[in-house]
Amino acid sequence: MNFKSKNTKKELNPNVSVDCVIFGFDLSQLYVLLIDSGNTEDYKQSRMAVPGDLIYDTENLDEAARRVLKELTGIENIYLEQIGAFGDPDRIGKKESDRKWLESIRAQPEARVITVAYYSLVKMPNFNPKASSFAKSAGWTAISEVNELAFDHYEILESALEQLKRKIKIQPIGFNLLPEKFTLSQLHKLYECILGKDLDKRNFRRKILNLNILTDLEEKQIGVPHKPSQLFKFNEENYNKLSLEGFDNFGF
Amino acid sequence: MNFKSKNTKKELNPNVSVDCVIFGFDLSQLYVLLIDSGNTEDYKQSRMAVPGDLIYDTENLDEAARRVLKELTGIENIYLEQIGAFGDPDRIGKKESDRKWLESIRAQPEARVITVAYYSLVKMPNFNPKASSFAKSAGWTAISEVNELAFDHYEILESALEQLKRKIKIQPIGFNLLPEKFTLSQLHKLYECILGKDLDKRNFRRKILNLNILTDLEEKQIGVPHKPSQLFKFNEENYNKLSLEGFDNFGF
DNA sequence: TAGCTATGTGTCTTTTGAACACTATCAAAT
DNA sequence: ATTTGATAGTGTTCAAAAGACACATAGCTA
Numbered sequence A, B: 001m002n003f004k005s006k007n008t009k010k011e012l013n014p015n016v017s018v019d020c021v022i023f024g025f026d027l028s029q030l031y032v033l034l035i036d037s038g039n040t041e042d043y044k045q046s047r048m049a050v051p052g053d054l055i056y057d058t059e060n061l062d063e064a065a066r067r068v069l070k071e072l073t074g075i076e077n078i079y080l081e082q083i084g085a086f087g088d089p090d091r092i093g094k095k096e097s098d099r100k101w102l103e104s105i106r107a108q109p110e111a112r113v114i115t116v117a118y119y120s121l122v123k124m125p126n127f128n129p130k131a132s133s134f135a136k137s138a139g140w141t142a143i144s145e146v147n148e149l150a151f152d153h154y155e156i157l158e159s160a161l162e163q164l165k166r167k168i169k170i171q172p173i174g175f176n177l178l179p180e181k182f183t184l185s186q187l188h189k190l191y192e193c194i195l196g197k198d199l200d201k202r203n204f205r206r207k208i209l210n211l212n213i214l215t216d217l218e219e220k221q222i223g224v225p226h227k228p229s230q231l232f233k234f235n236e237e238n239y240n241k242l243s244l245e246g247f248d249n250f251g252f
Numbered sequence C: 001t002a003g004c005t006a007t008g009t010g011t012c013t014t015t016t017g018a019a020c021a022c023t024a025t026c027a028a029a030t
Numbered sequence D: 001a002t003t004t005g006a007t008a009g010t011g012t013t014c015a016a017a018a019g020a021c022a023c024a025t026a027g028c029t030a
Helices: A062-073 A098-104 A153-168 A173-177 A186-193 A201-210 A237-246 B061-073 B096-105 B151-169 B173-177 B185-193 B201-208 B236-245
Strands: A012-025 A030-036 A053-054 A079-086 A115-119 A138-140 A214-220 A229-235 B010-027 B028-036 B054-058 B079-086 B112-121 B135-144 B214-220 B231-233
Touching: A012 A062, A012 A153, A012 A173, A012 B236, A030 A062, A030 B112, A053 A062, A053 B214, A062 A079, A062 A115, A079 A153, A079 B079, A115 A173, A153 A173, A153 A186, A173 A186, A173 B236, A186 A201, A186 A229, A214 B010, A229 A237, A229 B173, A237 B236, B010 B061, B010 B173, B028 B061, B054 B061, B061 B112, B096 B231, B112 B201, B185 B201, B185 B231
Parallel strands: A012 A115, B010 B112
Antiparallel strands: A012 A030, A012 A053, A030 A138, A079 A115, A214 A229, B010 B028, B010 B054, B028 B135, B079 B112, B214 B231
16 A cells, blocks of 8 residues: 655644554464564563554554554565554553654654554565664564563454454454465465464364365475475455455364 | 543544444334534535544544444444545545545544544434534434545445444454344344345245244234234343354355 | 234254264475 | 385365245223
8 A cells, every 4th residue: 555645744743642462473472573672671471462653644544554564574465454553541551661762763652552453464585574664673472472561552353363263253354374385284284374273174174165266276295295285376266256255263 | 442642632633543433224224323514615425524522642443433432322332343444645636525624523634544444233212413623513324325525435435334234244243233132034124135136035044043042032013004023132141152162254 | 702913832844063983185204 | 117105186075054934812992
């Protein structure tokens, strides 16, 4: 999405921010992209946060989220969905370490800020998180290793995961996390990771194939030390058709 | 919920508002509570809006929504759920009539305002909408009659309905729209209205009863010109039990 | 007492979900 | 050359849920 300012002077709105929970998948685990405040006085976890920024008065919320994503990852056209707004009056000022961080990055660190949270899905290998105006460093953390985050970001992450779980049962958005060519086992593993439970292999394969949204590439894995798996790609045409008709449930 | 300000001076935040889509049901149709700007120069529909207000810097978003609901309806403890944030830079300034209205109610009518939308469910007969600081008049409009609203409120209403549809399949929140004592036919009609489609009577009754969340009051309608219906009430205890176990789907 | 209106009830068929175990194919190690 | 380890791939059966469908009942009214 192209963001074009309508005013020459773009002003940050001191009261509204966006935060983006960026999910990745390395074919065995789910990850989230976190930035580091660089504040060395505190434990590592509490210095980590979900990337975000104040919005400009000229851009809409989705645009702001895409701007943050682009600055951080260089990627455009990413799957993006709003989670909702988080607005406790003291959501960003509870911890001493949070306040210090704010003082270092915000013109008005005491302002009351409500944030609009998003989650997005990216193909992990496609990109390298960069340092940016709002992040000294950025990197992937396995979801299972996240215990504590700055501000109310842990709560935001939980909401993101919840929404992702709900959504993936209704729409095959998981393809955004996989490489172009993938195996059914990888897709299977992805669903298990997101839903946090085991799924029967045969039942999974049957259901997915019955949706007719996969194209068999008639190509196999090479160099793997076991029976090579058939490769598939996502069939966009059939998926779009199916979306229009409306389908309710993957049924997991 | 009791809202208690932590500061003596409560200040409205000029950049963030809440808007509440309030649904009601009169046993035959779904309604939404709309307020009237009182601006007489334009068509009726475009003067109507969903009630809302700027937030105070001391309250959180849910509190702000409850405050709006209380001011308008006098009711507390209402079912309330966030829909999400709406924040196009020009969402409130597109139409001339919108701008006039804003000038009459806002200290900074030109400010860029993002809004956090909520929907809530109320028992229609329980209450009378009142005029308030932000509404010259307020009243129920059948969903089917709403064509156009001020600002981006039509879009907000559509999102509210969508979310309600999704939610009512997963949780029996519909009880918030019905009187304490209700018949299965009324509940059936409510589901049909919300989902916008016919549901088989016998299948509906079977599914609902199998959930064990209804208590048969062993009491019948009186004075109706047809076979009187059994009355039920919502069994909160069983519902809470069921919620904890987690149930996925009414299956409509 | 006839007519109108909405209530209330059961069965059968089809679809969907869930449980379950063995053979096949490759690479690497011996 | 053979064995080993790792993952891929494949069907059937049983149980549960969804969907389709028609008629007798109870109260009011005219």
